[in-house]
Amino acid sequence: MTDIRAHLDALPGVDPRAPLLEVRDLHVEFRTRDGVARAVNGVDLRLNPGETLAVLGESGCGKSVTAQAIMGILDTPPGHVTRGEVRYRGVDLLRLPEADRRKVRANRIAMVFQDALSALNPVYTVGFQLAEQFRMHRGMSRKDAKQRAVELLDQVRIPDARRRVDDYPHQFSGGMRQRVMIAMALALDPEVLIADEPTTALDVTVQAQIMNLLAELQQQRGMGLMLITHDMGVVATVADRIAVMYAGKVVEEAPVHDIYARPAHAYTQALLESIPRLDLKGRPLNVIRGLPPALTDIPSGCAFHPRCTYAREICRLEPPPAYRIAPQRIASCHFVREVLGV
Amino acid sequence: MFRYIVRRLLQMVLTFFGATFIVYALMFANVDDPLQALAGDRPITDSQRAVLEARYHLDDGFFTQYWHYVSGLLTGDFGQSLTGRPISEMLAQAWPVTVRLALFAIVIAAVIAVGAGVLSGIRRGGAFDTATLVLTLLVLAMPIVVLAPLAQLVFGIQLGWFPPTATRDANLYELLLPALVLGTLVVATELRVTRTSVAENLRADYVRTARAKGLAPKRVIGVHVLRNSLIPVITLIGVDIGALMSGAVVTEGVFNIPGVGFNLLRGIRTEDGPLVVGFVSVLVIVFLVINLIVDLLYAALDPRIRYE
Amino acid sequence: MSDYNAVSTVEAPGKSRTLAGDAWLDLRSRKVFWIAAVLVVVILVMAFWPSLFTSVDPRDCLLARKHAGASGGALFGYDFQGCDVYAKTVYGARDSIVVSVSATLVAGLIGLVVGLLAGYFGGWLDALLSRFVDVMLAIPFLLGAIVLAKRLSADPQSNGIVAVIVTLGVLGWTTAARVMRSAVIEAKNQDYVTAARMLGASPARLMLRHILPNAFGPFIVVLTVLLGINIAGEATLSYLGVGLKGDAISWGLAIAEAGPYARTAAGPLVWPSVFLAATVLAFIMLGDAVRDAFDPKLR
Ligand SMILES: Nc1ncnc2c1ncn2[C@@H]1O[C@H](COP(=O)(O)OP(=O)(O)OP(=O)(O)O)[C@@H](O)[C@H]1O
Ligand code: SF4
Ligand SMILES: [Mg+2]
Numbered sequence: 001m002t003d004i005r006a007h008l009d010a011l012p013g014v015d016p017r018a019p020l021l022e023v024r025d026l027h028v029e030f031r032t033r034d035g036v037a038r039a040v041n042g043v044d045l046r047l048n049p050g051e052t053l054a055v056l057g058e059s060g061c062g063k064s065v066t067a068q069a070i071m072g073i074l075d076t077p078p079g080h081v082t083r084g085e086v087r088y089r090g091v092d093l094l095r096l097p098e099a100d101r102r103k104v105r106a107n108r109i110a111m112v113f114q115d116a117l118s119a120l121n122p123v124y125t126v127g128f129q130l131a132e133q134f135r136m137h138r139g140m141s142r143k144d145a146k147q148r149a150v151e152l153l154d155q156v157r158i159p160d161a162r163r164r165v166d167d168y169p170h171q172f173s174g175g176m177r178q179r180v181m182i183a184m185a186l187a188l189d190p191e192v193l194i195a196d197e198p199t200t201a202l203d204v205t206v207q208a209q210i211m212n213l214l215a216e217l218q219q220q221r222g223m224g225l226m227l228i229t230h231d232m233g234v235v236a237t238v239a240d241r242i243a244v245m246y247a248g249k250v251v252e253e254a255p256v257h258d259i260y261a262r263p264a265h266a267y268t269q270a271l272l273e274s275i276p277r278l279d280l281k282g283r284p285l286n287v288i289r290g291l292p293p294a295l296t297d298i299p300s301g302c303a304f305h306p307r308c309t310y311a312r313e314i315c316r317l318e319p320p321p322a323y324r325i326a327p328q329r330i331a332s333c334h335f336v337r338e339v340l341g342v
Numbered sequence: 343m344f345r346y347i348v349r350r351l352l353q354m355v356l357t358f359f360g361a362t363f364i365v366y367a368l369m370f371a372n373v374d375d376p377l378q379a380l381a382g383d384r385p386i387t388d389s390q391r392a393v394l395e396a397r398y399h400l401d402d403g404f405f406t407q408y409w410h411y412v413s414g415l416l417t418g419d420f421g422q423s424l425t426g427r428p429i430s431e432m433l434a435q436a437w438p439v440t441v442r443l444a445l446f447a448i449v450i451a452a453v454i455a456v457g458a459g460v461l462s463g464i465r466r467g468g469a470f471d472t473a474t475l476v477l478t479l480l481v482l483a484m485p486i487v488v489l490a491p492l493a494q495l496v497f498g499i500q501l502g503w504f505p506p507t508a509t510r511d512a513n514l515y516e517l518l519l520p521a522l523v524l525g526t527l528v529v530a531t532e533l534r535v536t537r538t539s540v541a542e543n544l545r546a547d548y549v550r551t552a553r554a555k556g557l558a559p560k561r562v563i564g565v566h567v568l569r570n571s572l573i574p575v576i577t578l579i580g581v582d583i584g585a586l587m588s589g590a591v592v593t594e595g596v597f598n599i600p601g602v603g604f605n606l607l608r609g610i611r612t613e614d615g616p617l618v619v620g621f622v623s624v625l626v627i628v629f630l631v632i633n634l635i636v637d638l639l640y641a642a643l644d645p646r647i648r649y650e
Numbered sequence: 651m652s653d654y655n656a657v658s659t660v661e662a663p664g665k666s667r668t669l670a671g672d673a674w675l676d677l678r679s680r681k682v683f684w685i686a687a688v689l690v691v692v693i694l695v696m697a698f699w700p701s702l703f704t705s706v707d708p709r710d711c712l713l714a715r716k717h718a719g720a721s722g723g724a725l726f727g728y729d730f731q732g733c734d735v736y737a738k739t740v741y742g743a744r745d746s747i748v749v750s751v752s753a754t755l756v757a758g759l760i761g762l763v764v765g766l767l768a769g770y771f772g773g774w775l776d777a778l779l780s781r782f783v784d785v786m787l788a789i790p791f792l793l794g795a796i797v798l799a800k801r802l803s804a805d806p807q808s809n810g811i812v813a814v815i816v817t818l819g820v821l822g823w824t825t826a827a828r829v830m831r832s833a834v835i836e837a838k839n840q841d842y843v844t845a846a847r848m849l850g851a852s853p854a855r856l857m858l859r860h861i862l863p864n865a866f867g868p869f870i871v872v873l874t875v876l877l878g879i880n881i882a883g884e885a886t887l888s889y890l891g892v893g894l895k896g897d898a899i900s901w902g903l904a905i906a907e908a909g910p911y912a913r914t915a916a917g918p919l920v921w922p923s924v925f926l927a928a929t930v931l932a933f934i935m936l937g938d939a940v941r942d943a944f945d946p947k948l949r
Contacts, residue, residue, distance in 0.1 A: 111554045132565075353784075484930075499912065584791065592886065615800070618800060
């Protein structure tokens with residue numbers, strides 16, 4: 001389509017048959033004064049075109065850090081990728097020269113952040129911030145770029161886009177601001193969209209609108225969507241597959257319906273039991289006991305063992321291997337069978 | 343924006359009366375013989391006494407006196423010095439020199455502060471950052487009464503790099519040393535504020551967004567971080583002008599530059615009270631106006647203020 | 651950034667420490683603090699027992715020795731009046747410290763009262779006092795000081811010390827008041843203070859027992875910084891001729907007197923400058939260290 005696209009398609013190692021996005025054994029640590037926080041400890045993920053992968057997990061388990069590592073926007077220092085691969089169509093982005101990597105960002109892999117108010121620059125109009133990408137990546141004139149910005153705002157259904165393009169972020173409501181954020185991520189027609197809790201900062205009614213918009217745009221464009229969220233309800237309605245993270249690792253990965261029907265990892269099971277369900281009204285909720293581990297001091301063996309009701313001696317001593325329990329299902333638990341109840 | 347301007351203007355009017363009242367009160371409240379207070383140790387002639395009495399309406403109550411003084415200020419009548427020269431005339435001569443010196447100092451200070459501040463904010467804790475921190479500390483520790491004479495001694499007299507004094511129509515080169523001295527008054531704070539603000543803004547979420555948009559680091563910093571980081575620095579400039587005015591008194595005195603500060607210093611040394619009060623009043627007004635402008639500039643830079 | 655909590659909560663649940671205690675622990679580990687503290691102590695000793703440093707009387711001047719170079723007795727040589735520069739510089743510490751400490755106390759007291767009243771009672775009192783502070787800030791410090799000091803130092807008999815203290819104190823309290831005010835407002839809204847108020851604690855008791863301790867840190871920081879500013883302020887006023895005079899000995903005065911002769915004799919200009927700068931530096935570093943210690947955010 002354009003030079004940048006052609007350039008990216010010709011990157012050494014591009015493999016048309018490879019998955020759209022594939023993360024292997026990703027490790028990220030933060031070296032701070034309080035010690036080394038191992039935020040991501042061997043994450044494996046895979047995303048195909050048109051697919052929605054939901055990434056679930058407690059606060060602090062490394063979801064955002066994983067997303068930032070994929071984008072290549074970790075705060076370095078203190079954050080460092082210490083091991084692993086992030087392959088986009090077979091090309092390992094971590095080994096790419098910075099200039100090429102920068103072109104992948106926004107052009108091929110884009111990101112929507114949680115809090116649009118702080119994620120948008122307060123001192124520039126949204127039009128400027130949208131047009132900026134066309135000017136920098138496509139070499140458009142200010143005027144053309146602004147025209148494109150208006151079109152984008154239209155696409156995310158911001159009323160009166162032509163006028164609002166000159167407004168500043170703080171002049172928009174929360175939902176509208178998140179729409180701007182989405183427009184910004186979609187500006188250069190990326191193939192992968194990473195949405196990091198895109199609705200957490202919004203009211204419930206607005207949440208649904210934004211999720212619908214995202215799902216719709218994803219289908220229109222056939223993008224791969226990596227949706228980071230806490231919201232199990234959202235996951236059930238929009239996701240194809242789920243990856244559950246604990247202490248910087250993906251502990252279970254499965255198609256969405258399988259996981260709801262029969263979790264294979266003790267942590268997933270506990271997580272599902274901790275959400276309120278209408279059919280179980282009146283019964284006490286099972287809250288997961290204990291706290292998530294400190295990332296400076298992750299428990300040995302299976303990181304979940306201090307909180308796990310299934311745990312036995314071996315869980316403390318040996319990290320569980322990843323069991324493939326169905327063609328599309330992986331779970332890392334020593335007692336998969338017991339959890340599954342077979 | 344319009345309402346913001348109106349509000350600021352109203353505030354300024356209030357502050358104007360407040361500030362001039364304080365200056366007036368500092369000088370004249372509770373004095374037995376106000377005229378002698380004006381003249382200090384110096385004997386006053388009868389004709390001087392007559393002029394001063396007419397000027398300050400000393401027979402009236404304090405507030406009436408103040409009112410006469412303020413209306414004088416507002417109509418451009420700043421009074422006469424004890425030597426009989428109208429202060430407005432002296433000011434007209436002295437202003438251009440001082441304005442040039444101050445602008446020069448501001449430009450030098452701003453360039454150094456923003457340049458070095460951004461660099462050390464980006465690499466906090468690095469060698470450059472540590473070096474600038476130590477330097478700013480040293481600069482902060484040098485009151486202008488130390489810096490100006492020493493700079494003149496070392497660079498003007500001993501090394502002979504710059505002319506040790508400057509004339510009324512000094513060229514930029516002649517003004518360079520005094521401007522540098524004057525600039526150091528504000529450079530350290532400006533630099534530190536820039537540095538902190540850059541370091542803070544670098545961690546802001548919108549910077550992460552900018553990087554996610556695939557922008558080059560130069561643009562991320564030059565466009566996104568810089569504009570946000572300059573906002574607190576701009577507000578400083580208003581305060582800085584006050585420091586510069588104070589500093590100009592010493593600097594112009596040391597380097598013999600016949601500007602406003604020089605005249606003020608001479609007024610102090612010759613016990614010329616009316617001159618001192620007149621000059622200080624005008625400087626206070628100028629300071630007010632500049633601060634108003636700075637505030638408007640601030641609003642232009644930060645849309646969140648503008649639309650409040 | 652709640653994202654960081656996971657790491658920071660691993661801290662062992664040790665003894666609960668007070669803010670001041672924390673700050674002191676932090677201070678002890680700072681090199682800057684120790685350098686500054688040593689400097690300040692030296693200056694204080696110099697101010698109170700100058701005879702430990704020199705046996706020469708700084709007022710014992712002989713025109714015959716005018717601008718004589720350094721000799722056995724006079725480390726830094728003699729100035730234009732034939733006074734021993736070293737002795738004069740050492741003795742200059744006294745008035746400098748006396749003026750700056752007293753002026754800081756005056757300013758601190760005014761700031762404390764104004765800030766406390768404005769912050770605690772709020773409403774129109776706050777509005778009025780805050781406006782007043784704004785007006786004060788609209789007068790460039792030195793210009794205001796020149797006018798006031800000139801007026802106060804009109805008495806030819808005095809040595810100007812009281813005049814300078816009053817000038818610096820009366821004009822220098824604004825920052826202290828602002829800091830006090832915001833600290834009080836912050837403390838006032840804290841739950842335990844609200845609780846104490848509900849339980850019927852009197853305003854005086856609330857301020858003394860609950861609010862003041864909270865405002866202590868930032869207030870100390872401001873005062874430390876103010877000490878340095880006042881040292882420089884005294885020197886500047888004296889330099890300009892509206893500060894110390896008569897038999898007072900001031901670095902600022904010495905610099906002013908030595909200026910015209912700098913070509914012939916640099917010593918009388920350089921040495922007071924060095925001492926003055928070192929003193930201001932010491933207080934600035936002390937202020938920096940104390941501020942960092944009290945403000946965990948800046949660490
Ligand atoms: N810039 C940083 N500096 C230091 N540590 C960091 C930084 N960013 C993240 N971390 C560490 O990485 C851990 C994982 O953070 P992350 O933001 O990925 O959690 P998360 O799974 O997204 O949680 P949440 O659901 O709350 O967003 C955090 O607990 C924190 O300790
Ligand atoms: S490996 Fe052991 S501790 Fe970990 S989830 Fe499975 S049963 Fe629990
Ligand atoms: Mg997150």
